[in-house]
Amino acid sequence: MKFVNKIELGDPSSKKQNFIDVKLKMLCCRYWSLDLWDCHDMVFPFWRIYWNKNEGGELTLQDTVYKMDPNYLYIISPFTSFSTRYLKNHNYKSGIHVSGKHLSERHDGAYFENKSLIHFFTHFKLGTPFDNVFPGIFKIELTEHLKGRLVYLTERLKIENHDFKLTFNLKLQSFVKEVISNIGSELWKTINIDDRVLTVHRFIEANINKKLSNSELAAIVNMAPNSFARLFKEEMSITLHNFIQNRKIAKACEVFEHTNETIEGISFRLGFSDRYHFSRVFKAITGISPALYKSGKYT
The missing domain is CATH 1.10.10.60 (Homeodomain-like)
Structure with missing residues (x-):
């Protein structure tokens, strides 16, 4: 057997290819039932993906109000100043006020859907320079493929929300990368x-x-x-x-x-x-x- 050590990475082509290195780092991923979601003028230095299984949640960016639709995902880029609220229980005009619990397989999903906001969220970083893109909220349609991924993630989060297995980690990271790839070219100006x-x-x-x-x-x-x-x-x-x-x-x-x-x-x-x-x-x-x-x- 002859060991090949002169062709870089075993690539038979001499034509150089340039790839953009995305260093995805997951910070948290949770599935909650929220009774209160009054958060005003929040600014955090990481990305977020939000999805609500039922209606009643709102995001506000300056003068724009996003009535959260279960058929869409909402991506919030780092250092975006935004506010949230749950319309059934909206009591505060300033500050950060959140009340809820982690959903587990023991909970009656239909019961909580009728009285609370069923909320999936994940926080993550993408590394330089993608954590310094322009602030904004981006609304992405939940395709059947993404919906299938989301069902898997939320069902697993009901069972385990602390020490995640390799399969969950890989599927979560794949989900995040696929979602952000749908934002569009206007967001990625900082790579140039x-x-x-x-x-x-x-x-x-x-x-x-x-x-x-x-x-x-x-x-x-x-x-x-x-x-x-x-x-x-x-x-x-x-x-x-x-x-x-x-x-x-x-x-x-x-x-x-x-x-x-x-x-x-x-x-x-x-x-x-x-x-x-x-x-x-x-x-x-x-x-x-x-x-x-x-x-x-x-x-």
């Missing part, structure tokens, strides 16, 4: 951003725990600080300072999701002067305090 901005973007991600200055970042791509700041704003539609703050808070949310680290520890890790400065920035970006986010009492 200037190479200099993308280089700095990646440097920020790799050094998010440091205090990063405009001059230091501009030097990476051999530009004057003011010129680079203008280029960054033109390409990303956000100032360099605000972008860094957003990414730090995004990292904080990730740490909250997967560890028991304290708020003080996270603020120190991410280069904030103290817990109070970190808390002010966190609330300014997400609309809620780090303590509330850490508690997990939101959807």
